[in-house]
Amino acid sequence: AALRAVKRLHCPAGKRDTIFALSSGRGKCGVAVVRTSGPASGAALRSLTGQQELPRPRAVALRRILDPSSAETLDRGLVIWFPDTRYQSRHCPPGLSCPSATLALGGFTGEDCSELHVHGGPAVVGGVLQALGRLPGLRPADPGEFTKRAFQNGKLGLTEVEGLGDLIHAETEAQRRQALRQMEGELGQLYQRWSEELTKARSPSPPNPDWGLNAHALAHVEAFIDFSEDDNLEEGVLAQVDAAVQTLQEEVSGHLQDGRRGERLRGGVHVVIAGPTNAGKSSLLNLLCQRPAAIVSPVAGTTRDVVESALNIGGYPVVLSDTAGLRETQDIVEREGVSRARERLQRADVVLAVLAAVDVDPEPGRFADALRAVLPPGPPAQRAPCILVLNKADLLEEGRGGALLGACGEGALPPACLLSCKTGEGVDSLLSLLGTQLEQICLGSLGRYHGYKSLDLVLAAEELRLARRHLGKITGQVSAEEILDIVFRDFCVGK
Numbered sequence: 125a126a127l128r129a130v131k132r133l134h135c136p137a138g139k140r141d142t143i144f145a146l147s148s149g150r151g152k153c154g155v156a157v158v159r160t161s162g163p164a165s166g167a168a169l170r171s172l173t174g175q176q177e178l179p180r181p182r183a184v185a186l187r188r189i190l191d192p193s194s195a196e197t198l199d200r201g202l203v204i205w206f207p208d209t210r211y212q213s214r215h216c217p218p219g220l221s222c223p224s225a226t227l228a229l230g231g232f233t234g235e236d237c238s239e240l241h242v243h244g245g246p247a248v249v250g251g252v253l254q255a256l257g258r259l260p261g262l263r264p265a266d267p268g269e270f271t272k273r274a275f276q277n278g279k280l281g282l283t284e285v286e287g288l289g290d291l292i293h294a295e296t297e298a299q300r301r302q303a304l305r306q307m308e309g310e311l312g313q314l315y316q317r318w319s320e321e322l323t324k325a326r327s328p329s330p331p332n333p334d335w336g337l338n339a340h341a342l343a344h345v346e347a348f349i350d351f352s353e354d355d356n357l358e359e360g361v362l363a364q365v366d367a368a369v370q371t372l373q374e375e376v377s378g379h380l381q382d383g384r385r386g387e388r389l390r391g392g393v394h395v396v397i398a399g400p401t402n403a404g405k406s407s408l409l410n411l412l413c414q415r416p417a418a419i420v421s422p423v424a425g426t427t428r429d430v431v432e433s434a435l436n437i438g439g440y441p442v443v444l445s446d447t448a449g450l451r452e453t454q455d456i457v458e459r460e461g462v463s464r465a466r467e468r469l470q471r472a473d474v475v476l477a478v479l480a481a482v483d484v485d486p487e488p489g490r491f492a493d494a495l496r497a498v499l500p501p502g503p504p505a506q507r508a509p510c511i512l513v514l515n516k517a518d519l520l521e522e523g524r525g526g527a528l529l530g531a532c533g534e535g536a537l538p539p540a541c542l543l544s545c546k547t548g549e550g551v552d553s554l555l556s557l558l559g560t561q562l563e564q565i566c567l568g569s570l571g572r573y574h575g576y577k578s579l580d581l582v583l584a585a586e587e588l589r590l591a592r593r594h595l596g597k598i599t600g601q602v603s604a605e606e607i608l609d610i611v612f613r614d615f616c617v618g619k
């Protein structure tokens with residue numbers, strides 16, 4: 125780590141450093157593969173082979189591999205050179221045959237890459253890695269960094285990255301087939317098409333009457349907002365958009381229902397548990413992930429940091445976060461915890477708002493107040509969907525639970541359920557509510573489009589934009605660093 129830090133210091137900002145790692149498994153094996161990626165890959169290959177001339181691109185060459193600092197032979201092995209063909213001229217002087225421009229760019233990462241296939245003994249591998257580490261501009265790769273670069277250079281979409289991760293972890297044939305399909309971009313292309321149908325260019329001029337039925341719903345609606353008062357809009361445009369959204373909605377819905385839920389992004393949906401102190405938030409986390417991930421105690425303000433757990437809920441990969449109880453406090457550590465909790469709430473895809481049922485006043489006004497304190501700020505249309513969890517139901521008097529749920533139903537509040545983390549009662553209904561919410565995350569936006577359209581076109585356009593953003597997170601079009609980090613976190617070094 126220290127070496128890495130030092131190397132980073134020497135690497136000017138904006139200029140890519142070159143990474144290297146053992147890409148095959150650790151331990152003794154017949155052949156080990158060491159990869160490099162980045163602008164110094166060619167120089168590294170020259171140094172380690174002791175030859176000025178690089179091998180022919182993408183062809184396997186047998187070379188002596190040596191330690192450039194001592195000129196000592198480390199092994200004889202196979203080397204492969206994958207130049208980044210965007211900068212062909214750098215590697216191929218005029219007159220020499222270069223790979224055609226139609227070849228995929230560079231190696232797996234889209235940069236200059238090299239591979240060294242050496243004998244898999246620890247001394248050989250260790251010697252090669254150390255030799256690489258001593259070269260200027262090279263540093264050991266972080267976990268998943270090769271794949272991350274491939275993604276950043278447009279060689280892989282996010283669904284393909286996920287497919288690759290799945291392929292590496294695949295243990296069954298079904299998993300392997302599925303991973304390969306995903307890697308080939310099947311899912312990514314589908315999401316991309318939906319996304320394009322939802323939006324595309326924001327039209328700066330009056331809409332073209334030739335636009336077909338499926339052409340870009342969002343642009344249509346925005347054009348309607350901008351131009352309808354000038355009477356420039358063709359009759360029936362909105363009806364066309366309605367039909368397009370309806371078709372899309374049916375298609376997305378069908379996709380979610382065809383038993384392919386397991387294909388969802390590994391990174392998962394962010395479900396955030398929030399509520400006042402001592403409501404039982406940490407108890408709920410532990411109940412759902414079936415292990416004591418977070419500390420539970422009767423002391424209010426026990427949880428300060430965000431506690432995360434990755435789990436599968438109804439086939440959906442979920443990242444569940446427990447957060448500090450929301451309250452005003454003088455304790456600076458707890459105050460930091462509360463601010464982290466609020467930040468998490470802002471980024472949540474679904475919020476589980478936990479209240480202790482015994483503390484809740486069923487009088488609708490009070491109820492809504494208690495709930496508001498738990499919800500992220502902002503207008504409902506932009507807020508993550510929420511489930512109200514009335515915990516500690518075991519402490520309620522007979523009949524009080526039903527009254528509470530009734531009060532929720534009347535107050536146009538989010539869906540609610542009674543739960544006891546102590547007895548486990550109610551967890552099934554919570555899970556089924558949560559499953560429905562997960563399914564609705566994208567569909568919901570399309571559905572709300574229909575709801576708003578009759579009232580307010582601006583809100584309707586906003587819903588289309590939200591639907592597009594949800595899709596964009598999956599196809600990698602919208603930058604979503606937190607999703608990236610989770611996807612790449614599961615990769616180990618050398619991938």
Ligand SMILES: Nc1nc2c(ncn2[C@@H]2O[C@H](COP(=O)(O)OP(=O)(O)OP(=O)(O)O)[C@@H](O)[C@H]2O)c(=O)[nH]1
Nearest residue numbers: 401402403404405406407421425426427449545546
């Ligand atoms: N009777 C009963 N007690 C519960 C239930 N759930 C949690 N508790 C208790 O309530 C207390 C607080 O639980 P926690 O899970 O620590 O609550 P929290 O919301 O995480 O609290 P903070 O992290 O301090 O905000 C503990 O003593 C739990 O044992 C429940 O369903 N029934």
Ligand SMILES: [K+]
Nearest residue numbers: 402421423426
């Ligand atoms: K507590």
Ligand SMILES: [Mg+2]
Nearest residue numbers: 405406426427
């Ligand atoms: Mg807690």
